[in-house]
Amino acid sequence: MIERAKVGLGLRREMLDEFCDSIPDAIDFFEVAPENWMTLGGKYGRQLRQLTERKPFFCHGLSLSIGGPAPLDIVFIKNVKAFLDEHNIEIYSEHLSYCSGAGHMYDLMPIPFTEEAVKHVVKRVKQVENIIERPLILENVSFYTAPGAEMSELEFVTAVLGEADCKMLLDVNNIYVNSINHEYDADEFLRAMPTERVAYLHIAGHFEEAKDIIVDTHGADIVSPVWQLLQTCYQVHGVHPTLLERDFNIPETQVLLKEIDKIRRYQETGLSQFSRST
Numbered sequence: 715m716i717e718r719a720k721v722g723l724g725l726r727r728e729m730l731d732e733f734c735d736s737i738p739d740a741i742d743f744f745e746v747a748p749e750n751w752m753t754l755g756g757k758y759g760r761q762l763r764q765l766t767e768r769k770p771f772f773c774h775g776l777s778l779s780i781g782g783p784a785p786l787d788i789v790f791i792k793n794v795k796a797f798l799d800e801h802n803i804e805i806y807s808e809h810l811s812y813c814s815g816a817g818h819m820y821d822l823m824p825i826p827f828t829e830e831a832v833k834h835v836v837k838r839v840k841q842v843e844n845i846i847e848r849p850l851i852l853e854n855v856s857f858y859t860a861p862g863a864e865m866s867e868l869e870f871v872t873a874v875l876g877e878a879d880c881k882m883l884l885d886v887n888n889i890y891v892n893s894i895n896h897e898y899d900a901d902e903f904l905r906a907m908p909t910e911r912v913a914y915l916h917i918a919g920h921f922e923e924a925k926d927i928i929v930d931t932h933g934a935d936i937v938s939p940v941w942q943l944l945q946t947c948y949q950v951h952g953v954h955p956t957l958l959e960r961d962f963n964i965p966e967t968q969v970l971l972k973e974i975d976k977i978r979r980y981q982e983t984g985l986s987q988f989s990r991s992t
Contacts, residue, residue, distance in 0.1 A: 719981045720955040721974050722772065724932075730761040732967060740974050743770040745957050748806075749777045749790075752797035763801070772805040772914070772957070773798060774883070778842065780852070781825035781835050782812035786842065795846045805914070807851035807883040810835070810874060824857035827870040832877060839878040851913050853883035856891045856930035867892065868906055881913035884951070886943045887936070887959075891920055891928045904943055909951045917944055917977065918959035932961035936973060944977070948984025956981065 722743035725733070744765065751762055765771075777790065798806060812825055825831050842850050854871050865873070875882055884907060893900035919934030944956070956977050960970060 718953050718955065719985060721977045721981070722955060722957040723970065723974065724957060724959045724961070725765070726964060727758060728964065730758065734761050734764050737769060738967065738971055740971055740978065741769070743772060743955065745772040745774050747776045748773045748794050748797045749775065752793060766801040766803070771801060771803045772807070773803050775806065775808040777813060778808040779812045780808055780810065780838050780842070781831060786838055788845065791842055791845045798846065798848065804848055805851065806846060806848055807853055809855045810852045810871065811855045824855070824859065824861070826862040827867060828862060828864045832870065832873045835874050836878040839880055849881055851881045851883050853885050853916065854888055856888040858895060868903055872908060875908060875911045882907065882911040883914055883916060884912050884947065885916040886947055887916065887918045887920060887940050888930060890940050890943055891930045894926060894928045900943055901946060904947055905950050907951065912951050912954055914955040914957065915947065916957050916959055932959045933963040941976070945980050945984065948980060949987050953981045953984045
Protein backbone atom coordinates (compact mmCIF):
# COMPACT_ATOMS: atom_id res chain seq x y z
CA MET A 715 0.00 0.00 0.00
CA ILE A 716 1.30 3.49 -0.91
CA GLU A 717 1.40 5.98 1.94
CA ARG A 718 -0.44 9.12 0.86
CA ALA A 719 1.54 12.13 2.15
CA LYS A 720 4.94 11.40 0.65
CA VAL A 721 7.25 13.42 -1.60
CA GLY A 722 9.79 11.85 -3.93
CA LEU A 723 12.49 12.78 -6.41
CA GLY A 724 13.46 11.30 -9.75
CA LEU A 725 16.92 9.79 -9.25
CA ARG A 726 19.63 10.59 -11.81
CA ARG A 727 23.13 9.12 -11.97
CA GLU A 728 24.77 12.45 -11.15
CA MET A 729 22.97 12.37 -7.78
CA LEU A 730 24.36 9.00 -6.69
CA ASP A 731 27.54 10.06 -4.92
CA GLU A 732 25.76 12.71 -2.88
CA PHE A 733 22.79 10.58 -1.85
CA CYS A 734 24.87 7.51 -1.06
CA ASP A 735 26.68 9.74 1.40
CA SER A 736 23.51 11.31 2.83
CA ILE A 737 19.84 11.38 1.78
CA PRO A 738 17.94 14.51 2.87
CA ASP A 739 15.12 13.70 5.26
CA ALA A 740 12.68 15.61 3.02
CA ILE A 741 12.99 12.93 0.29
CA ASP A 742 10.65 10.06 1.13
CA PHE A 743 11.17 7.97 -1.99
CA PHE A 744 13.01 7.87 -5.31
CA GLU A 745 11.80 7.00 -8.79
CA VAL A 746 13.85 5.52 -11.63
CA ALA A 747 13.25 4.36 -15.18
CA PRO A 748 14.12 0.64 -14.96
CA GLU A 749 15.55 0.45 -18.48
CA ASN A 750 18.17 3.08 -17.52
CA TRP A 751 19.35 1.06 -14.51
CA MET A 752 18.67 -2.64 -14.89
CA THR A 753 21.76 -3.39 -16.97
CA LEU A 754 24.15 -1.43 -14.78
CA GLY A 755 26.81 -3.18 -12.74
CA GLY A 756 29.99 -1.97 -11.10
CA LYS A 757 29.92 1.24 -9.08
CA TYR A 758 26.50 2.38 -10.32
CA GLY A 759 24.95 -0.97 -9.55
CA ARG A 760 26.39 -0.99 -6.03
CA GLN A 761 25.24 2.57 -5.39
CA LEU A 762 21.72 1.81 -6.60
CA ARG A 763 21.55 -1.21 -4.32
CA GLN A 764 22.72 0.94 -1.41
CA LEU A 765 19.90 3.41 -2.03
CA THR A 766 17.13 0.84 -2.64
CA GLU A 767 18.02 -0.68 0.73
CA ARG A 768 17.59 2.69 2.44
CA LYS A 769 14.56 4.27 0.72
CA PRO A 770 11.40 3.11 -1.06
CA PHE A 771 11.67 3.18 -4.86
CA PHE A 772 9.05 3.53 -7.59
CA CYS A 773 9.73 2.59 -11.21
CA HIS A 774 8.46 4.69 -14.12
CA GLY A 775 9.18 3.10 -17.47
CA LEU A 776 9.97 4.57 -20.87
CA SER A 777 10.04 1.67 -23.31
CA LEU A 778 7.02 -0.57 -22.71
CA SER A 779 5.09 0.95 -25.63
CA ILE A 780 1.74 -0.11 -24.20
CA GLY A 781 -0.17 1.34 -27.14
CA GLY A 782 2.22 0.31 -29.91
CA PRO A 783 1.19 -1.73 -32.96
CA ALA A 784 4.03 -4.24 -32.59
CA PRO A 785 3.73 -7.17 -30.17
CA LEU A 786 4.89 -6.47 -26.65
CA ASP A 787 8.56 -7.21 -26.00
CA ILE A 788 8.15 -10.11 -23.58
CA VAL A 789 11.87 -10.46 -22.90
CA PHE A 790 12.04 -6.78 -21.94
CA ILE A 791 9.02 -7.10 -19.63
CA LYS A 792 10.55 -10.14 -17.93
CA ASN A 793 13.76 -8.17 -17.41
CA VAL A 794 11.75 -5.36 -15.83
CA LYS A 795 10.11 -7.87 -13.50
CA ALA A 796 13.52 -9.24 -12.50
CA PHE A 797 14.70 -5.71 -11.71
CA LEU A 798 11.59 -4.99 -9.63
CA ASP A 799 12.02 -8.27 -7.76
CA GLU A 800 15.73 -7.72 -7.18
CA HIS A 801 15.16 -4.34 -5.55
CA ASN A 802 11.83 -5.16 -3.86
CA ILE A 803 9.95 -2.50 -5.88
CA GLU A 804 6.18 -2.89 -6.06
CA ILE A 805 5.25 0.30 -7.93
CA TYR A 806 5.64 0.20 -11.72
CA SER A 807 4.11 2.86 -13.95
CA GLU A 808 4.31 3.58 -17.66
CA HIS A 809 3.15 6.17 -20.17
CA LEU A 810 -0.21 5.83 -21.89
CA SER A 811 1.53 6.13 -25.25
CA TYR A 812 3.75 4.13 -27.58
CA CYS A 813 7.37 4.31 -28.66
CA SER A 814 7.84 1.47 -31.13
CA GLY A 815 6.72 0.30 -34.53
CA ALA A 816 9.11 -1.39 -36.90
CA GLY A 817 11.79 -0.24 -34.45
CA HIS A 818 12.24 1.85 -31.33
CA MET A 819 11.57 5.56 -31.93
CA TYR A 820 13.03 6.83 -28.63
CA ASP A 821 10.08 9.17 -28.19
CA LEU A 822 6.60 8.95 -26.67
CA MET A 823 3.96 9.07 -29.39
CA PRO A 824 0.23 9.69 -28.85
CA ILE A 825 -2.09 6.72 -29.17
CA PRO A 826 -5.06 7.47 -31.46
CA PHE A 827 -8.07 8.29 -29.30
CA THR A 828 -10.35 5.54 -30.61
CA GLU A 829 -12.43 2.70 -29.18
CA GLU A 830 -10.22 0.23 -31.05
CA ALA A 831 -7.14 1.69 -29.36
CA VAL A 832 -8.81 1.45 -25.95
CA LYS A 833 -9.43 -2.28 -26.46
CA HIS A 834 -5.86 -2.74 -27.76
CA VAL A 835 -4.32 -1.08 -24.71
CA VAL A 836 -6.58 -2.88 -22.23
CA LYS A 837 -5.59 -6.27 -23.60
CA ARG A 838 -1.90 -5.40 -23.36
CA VAL A 839 -2.22 -4.06 -19.80
CA LYS A 840 -3.52 -7.44 -18.69
CA GLN A 841 -0.70 -9.19 -20.52
CA VAL A 842 1.93 -7.05 -18.79
CA GLU A 843 0.36 -7.49 -15.35
CA ASN A 844 0.37 -11.26 -15.75
CA ILE A 845 4.13 -11.16 -16.36
CA ILE A 846 5.25 -8.60 -13.77
CA GLU A 847 2.82 -9.94 -11.13
CA ARG A 848 2.04 -6.40 -10.06
CA PRO A 849 -0.46 -3.73 -11.10
CA LEU A 850 0.52 -1.62 -14.10
CA ILE A 851 -0.08 2.08 -13.39
CA LEU A 852 -0.67 4.32 -16.43
CA GLU A 853 0.28 7.99 -16.77
CA ASN A 854 -1.63 10.64 -18.71
CA VAL A 855 0.90 11.99 -21.18
CA SER A 856 1.66 15.26 -22.91
CA PHE A 857 1.01 15.13 -26.65
CA TYR A 858 1.31 17.59 -29.51
CA THR A 859 -1.02 16.13 -32.12
CA ALA A 860 -4.01 13.79 -32.00
CA PRO A 861 -4.01 11.67 -35.18
CA GLY A 862 -7.25 9.88 -36.01
CA ALA A 863 -9.00 10.98 -32.82
CA GLU A 864 -12.61 9.80 -32.48
CA MET A 865 -12.94 10.86 -28.83
CA SER A 866 -11.40 13.43 -26.54
CA GLU A 867 -8.27 12.86 -24.46
CA LEU A 868 -10.45 12.85 -21.36
CA GLU A 869 -12.78 10.20 -22.79
CA PHE A 870 -9.84 8.07 -23.93
CA VAL A 871 -7.92 8.19 -20.65
CA THR A 872 -10.95 7.41 -18.50
CA ALA A 873 -12.05 4.60 -20.85
CA VAL A 874 -8.64 2.90 -20.66
CA LEU A 875 -8.46 3.19 -16.87
CA GLY A 876 -11.99 1.90 -16.44
CA GLU A 877 -11.85 -1.01 -18.88
CA ALA A 878 -8.36 -2.08 -17.81
CA ASP A 879 -9.34 -1.63 -14.15
CA CYS A 880 -5.95 -0.09 -13.47
CA LYS A 881 -4.55 2.77 -11.42
CA MET A 882 -3.38 6.13 -12.73
CA LEU A 883 -0.18 8.11 -12.38
CA LEU A 884 -1.68 11.60 -12.63
CA ASP A 885 0.83 14.03 -14.12
CA VAL A 886 -0.29 17.54 -13.17
CA ASN A 887 2.14 19.31 -15.48
CA ASN A 888 1.03 17.22 -18.46
CA ILE A 889 -2.54 18.38 -17.89
CA TYR A 890 -1.40 22.00 -17.95
CA VAL A 891 0.83 21.52 -21.03
CA ASN A 892 -1.99 19.85 -22.97
CA SER A 893 -4.51 22.47 -21.88
CA ILE A 894 -2.40 25.22 -23.45
CA ASN A 895 -1.43 23.29 -26.58
CA HIS A 896 -4.95 21.97 -27.24
CA GLU A 897 -6.97 24.81 -25.74
CA TYR A 898 -8.99 23.13 -23.02
CA ASP A 899 -9.68 23.92 -19.37
CA ALA A 900 -6.98 22.30 -17.20
CA ASP A 901 -9.02 22.62 -14.02
CA GLU A 902 -12.02 20.95 -15.62
CA PHE A 903 -9.89 18.09 -16.96
CA LEU A 904 -8.23 17.56 -13.59
CA ARG A 905 -11.55 17.46 -11.74
CA ALA A 906 -12.90 14.89 -14.23
CA MET A 907 -10.14 12.37 -13.44
CA PRO A 908 -11.45 9.33 -11.51
CA THR A 909 -10.37 9.84 -7.90
CA GLU A 910 -10.49 6.14 -7.11
CA ARG A 911 -7.94 5.42 -9.86
CA VAL A 912 -5.22 7.85 -8.72
CA ALA A 913 -2.15 6.06 -7.28
CA TYR A 914 0.41 8.86 -7.24
CA LEU A 915 1.32 12.14 -8.91
CA HIS A 916 4.03 13.74 -11.02
CA ILE A 917 4.85 17.42 -11.13
CA ALA A 918 7.54 19.11 -13.22
CA GLY A 919 8.60 22.19 -15.13
CA HIS A 920 8.31 22.82 -18.86
CA PHE A 921 9.54 25.10 -21.66
CA GLU A 922 7.31 27.81 -23.09
CA GLU A 923 8.22 27.93 -26.77
CA ALA A 924 5.41 30.40 -27.52
CA LYS A 925 2.27 31.67 -25.82
CA ASP A 926 0.29 28.74 -27.21
CA ILE A 927 3.04 26.09 -27.45
CA ILE A 928 4.52 24.46 -24.36
CA VAL A 929 7.02 21.59 -24.41
CA ASP A 930 7.10 19.08 -21.55
CA THR A 931 10.85 19.13 -20.80
CA HIS A 932 11.23 18.48 -17.05
CA GLY A 933 14.09 20.95 -17.30
CA ALA A 934 12.85 24.02 -15.44
CA ASP A 935 11.26 25.20 -12.23
CA ILE A 936 7.55 24.56 -11.71
CA VAL A 937 5.40 27.55 -12.69
CA SER A 938 2.57 29.13 -10.73
CA PRO A 939 -0.39 27.67 -12.74
CA VAL A 940 0.98 24.15 -12.24
CA TRP A 941 1.40 24.73 -8.51
CA GLN A 942 -2.23 25.86 -8.45
CA LEU A 943 -3.31 22.69 -10.24
CA LEU A 944 -1.46 20.61 -7.67
CA GLN A 945 -3.31 22.34 -4.86
CA THR A 946 -6.60 21.74 -6.66
CA CYS A 947 -5.67 18.10 -7.19
CA TYR A 948 -5.14 17.58 -3.46
CA GLN A 949 -8.45 19.30 -2.69
CA VAL A 950 -10.43 17.28 -5.26
CA HIS A 951 -8.72 13.88 -5.29
CA GLY A 952 -7.00 13.83 -1.91
CA VAL A 953 -3.31 13.79 -1.08
CA HIS A 954 -1.20 11.21 -2.87
CA PRO A 955 2.56 10.58 -3.08
CA THR A 956 3.99 13.25 -5.36
CA LEU A 957 7.17 12.95 -7.42
CA LEU A 958 9.25 15.92 -8.50
CA GLU A 959 10.69 15.28 -11.97
CA ARG A 960 13.85 17.07 -13.10
CA ASP A 961 15.63 15.47 -16.07
CA PHE A 962 18.16 18.13 -17.06
CA ASN A 963 19.34 21.60 -16.05
CA ILE A 964 19.40 19.92 -12.66
CA PRO A 965 20.24 22.43 -9.91
CA GLU A 966 21.94 21.68 -6.62
CA THR A 967 19.96 19.54 -4.20
CA GLN A 968 19.23 22.50 -1.92
CA VAL A 969 17.34 24.14 -4.80
CA LEU A 970 15.35 20.98 -5.51
CA LEU A 971 14.52 20.71 -1.82
CA LYS A 972 12.76 24.07 -1.98
CA GLU A 973 10.26 22.62 -4.47
CA ILE A 974 10.02 19.41 -2.43
CA ASP A 975 9.26 21.44 0.69
CA LYS A 976 6.60 23.37 -1.22
CA ILE A 977 4.94 20.12 -2.29
CA ARG A 978 4.93 18.96 1.33
CA ARG A 979 3.31 22.21 2.52
CA TYR A 980 0.57 21.80 -0.08
CA GLN A 981 0.07 18.20 1.03
CA GLU A 982 -0.39 19.28 4.63
CA THR A 983 -2.96 21.88 3.58
CA GLY A 984 -4.62 19.44 1.20
CA LEU A 985 -5.04 16.78 3.88
CA SER A 986 -7.11 19.12 6.02
CA GLN A 987 -9.11 20.54 3.10
CA PHE A 988 -9.93 17.15 1.57
CA SER A 989 -10.98 15.69 4.91
CA ARG A 990 -13.38 18.61 5.46
CA SER A 991 -14.93 18.21 2.00
CA THR A 992 -15.58 14.47 2.25
